[in-house]
Amino acid sequence: MEILHVSAECYPVAKAGGLGDVVGALPKYQQQAGHQAKVVMPMYRTRFLYSNEWELVHKGYTNMGSYFFDYSVIKEKHNKLGFELYLVDIYGLLDREQIYGYGDDNDRFVSFQIAVVDWLSSWAFRPDVVHVHDHHTALIPFLLQHTYKYRHLAQIPTVLTIHNAQYQGSMDWSKSVLLPEWDLWKRGMLEWAGAINPLASGIKCASKVTTVSWSYLDELKYMSNGLEALFEYEKGKCVGILNGIDTQVWNPSADIYLKDDFSVQNVAKGKARNKQLLCDEFGLDPQKPLFVFIGRLVHEKAADLLPSVVGDSFYHIGRKMSFLFLGSGDPAVEAQLNGLNMLSQNDYSCYIGYNEQLSHMMYAAADFLLMPSRVEPCGLNQMYAMRYGTVPLVRNTGGLRDTVRDIDQHDGYGIVFDSATVGHITHAIWRACDLYGKSVEFEQSRIRMMQLDFSWEKSTEAYQQIYLSLK
Numbered sequence: 001m002e003i004l005h006v007s008a009e010c011y012p013v014a015k016a017g018g019l020g021d022v023v024g025a026l027p028k029y030q031q032q033a034g035h036q037a038k039v040v041m042p043m044y045r046t047r048f049l050y051s052n053e054w055e056l057v058h059k060g061y062t063n064m065g066s067y068f069f070d071y072s073v074i075k076e077k078h079n080k081l082g083f084e085l086y087l088v089d090i091y092g093l094l095d096r097e098q099i100y101g102y103g104d105d106n107d108r109f110v111s112f113q114i115a116v117v118d119w120l121s122s123w124a125f126r127p128d129v130v131h132v133h134d135h136h137t138a139l140i141p142f143l144l145q146h147t148y149k150y151r152h153l154a155q156i157p158t159v160l161t162i163h164n165a166q167y168q169g170s171m172d173w174s175k176s177v178l179l180p181e182w183d184l185w186k187r188g189m190l191e192w193a194g195a196i197n198p199l200a201s202g203i204k205c206a207s208k209v210t211t212v213s214w215s216y217l218d219e220l221k222y223m224s225n226g227l228e229a230l231f232e233y234e235k236g237k238c239v240g241i242l243n244g245i246d247t248q249v250w251n252p253s254a255d256i257y258l259k260d261d262f263s264v265q266n267v268a269k270g271k272a273r274n275k276q277l278l279c280d281e282f283g284l285d286p287q288k289p290l291f292v293f294i295g296r297l298v299h300e301k302a303a304d305l306l307p308s309v310v311g312d313s314f315y316h317i318g319r320k321m322s323f324l325f326l327g328s329g330d331p332a333v334e335a336q337l338n339g340l341n342m343l344s345q346n347d348y349s350c351y352i353g354y355n356e357q358l359s360h361m362m363y364a365a366a367d368f369l370l371m372p373s374r375v376e377p378c379g380l381n382q383m384y385a386m387r388y389g390t391v392p393l394v395r396n397t398g399g400l401r402d403t404v405r406d407i408d409q410h411d412g413y414g415i416v417f418d419s420a421t422v423g424h425i426t427h428a429i430w431r432a433c434d435l436y437g438k439s440v441e442f443e444q445s446r447i448r449m450m451q452l453d454f455s456w457e458k459s460t461e462a463y464q465q466i467y468l469s470l471k
């Protein structure tokens with residue numbers, strides 16, 4: 001089966017979060033399962049672009065409204081990622097260093113989608129399915145079905161995977177002129193709440209819609225940033241498929257970012273060595289349990305609560321633990337986290353920014369991972385943490401609910417709490433400190449977690465069933 005993934009991110013080419021990880025892994029496992037998987041994404045100016053070899057596979061000319069542009073498609077020559085990788089370049093729009101964060105992001109992703117569809121229309125053979133991810137690529141099903149120029153592609157089945165429904169790419173109706181001439185009777189297929197809403201359009205037009213955990217699929221019907229009624233209406237074509245993790249990249253016994261590898265056989269010693277190294281680097285006391293947070297410093301992740309959690313934990317539980325936070329996002333939260341450095345007594349530090357290597361070192365070194373997310377469609381951090389023997393402290397929501405079982409339950413291994421409040425998080429930290437003091441139970445839970453199977457193989461099979469249902 002030939003699958004064309006279209007995405008704004010793909011690790012290691014360009015990654016801002018879990019979307020990149022998933023699109024870097026799923027096609028590789030689909031390829032291993034005997035399919036032909038390709039990924040196409042914008043040609044950002046990232047390090048990966050400059051350190052690999054490319055060949056030009058297509059040059060095209062098309063327009064976005066009155067803006068006519070040339071675009072080119074290049075292919076990575078050696079399939080280093082385990083699948084065919086294509087990058088689309090559009091001068092002035094996609095040739096940027098960052099993935100997101102520009103004032104013209106809507107135009108950039110509309111132009112990318114138009115170029116992808118235009119390129120597709122030049123193919124001799126059609127792919128069996130076009131698989132789009134999140135709002136940046138969710139207009140593609142509409143473009144294939146309802147534009148006059150590309151209507152000959154309308155029979156290609158499409159799958160939309162929603163990694164996060166908080167972000168929908170909504171834009172004013174004045175932007176409708178950017179799209180190739182479309183059937184005006186189909187206005188309703190673009191619209192939600194008085195605007196063009198790419199995510200809503202994708203949900204309406206895609207042959208199937210998937211999201212990244214079973215619990216999040218339920219939550220979307222009552223908590224999806226305004227799309228609740230749409231999810232209720234379209235529930236017949238929506239399916240939950242839990243993400244996997246790339247066990248080749250995230251493997252504590254062969255991790256290119258770690259100085260000291262370890263496995264389930266020597267987890268206590270291995271983690272202690274990694275903890276010592278990290279604590280030395282950040283001036284932390286390695287005798288204390290180490291709690292880490294890794295992620296975007298945004299409301300969804302409840303990052304705004306972290307400064308108070310540190311203060312309340314020190315005050316109510318005592319200075320018995322250390323914290324190390326890695327992330328970037330809301331400038332107010334960044335400033336507060338930086339400010340806490342002044343109060344540190346070898347028990348608090350943070351790194352504001354994005355650092356792939358440090359994230360691996362933290363999963364390996366930490367005793368506990370904090371993940372108090374208000375919204376978490378799947379969450380990969382908790383799965384990485386568990387594979388590295390780090391006990392996750394998670395709020396009972398979305399994919400966190402589907403992957404972490406509380407230590408007080410039969411065969412449990414993590415710590416689960418109900419609310420994203422300072423009180424509940426601090427109580428979870430208190431429970432974690434208690435667990436840390438019971439060395440036998442702590443060790444058992446580490447070993448149990450490391451043996452859990454979060455591999456992609458199961459989920460790859462579930463996607464295969466979805467594709468087959470479209471034939």
Ligand code: ADP
Nearest residue numbers: 017018295296327353354355356359379380381
């Ligand atoms: P989301 O996609 O919502 O950000 P996920 O849990 O699915 O959340 O995935 C986050 C991914 O991004 C993980 O691979 C995590 O390690 C990584 N990550 C997030 N923030 C940073 C950061 N500041 N530095 C390095 N890696 C990060």
Ligand code: GLC
Nearest residue numbers: 018019163376377378379380
């Ligand atoms: C999104 C979600 C996250 C999920 C990731 C990959 O960014 O916020 O929960 O794990 O996509 O699907």
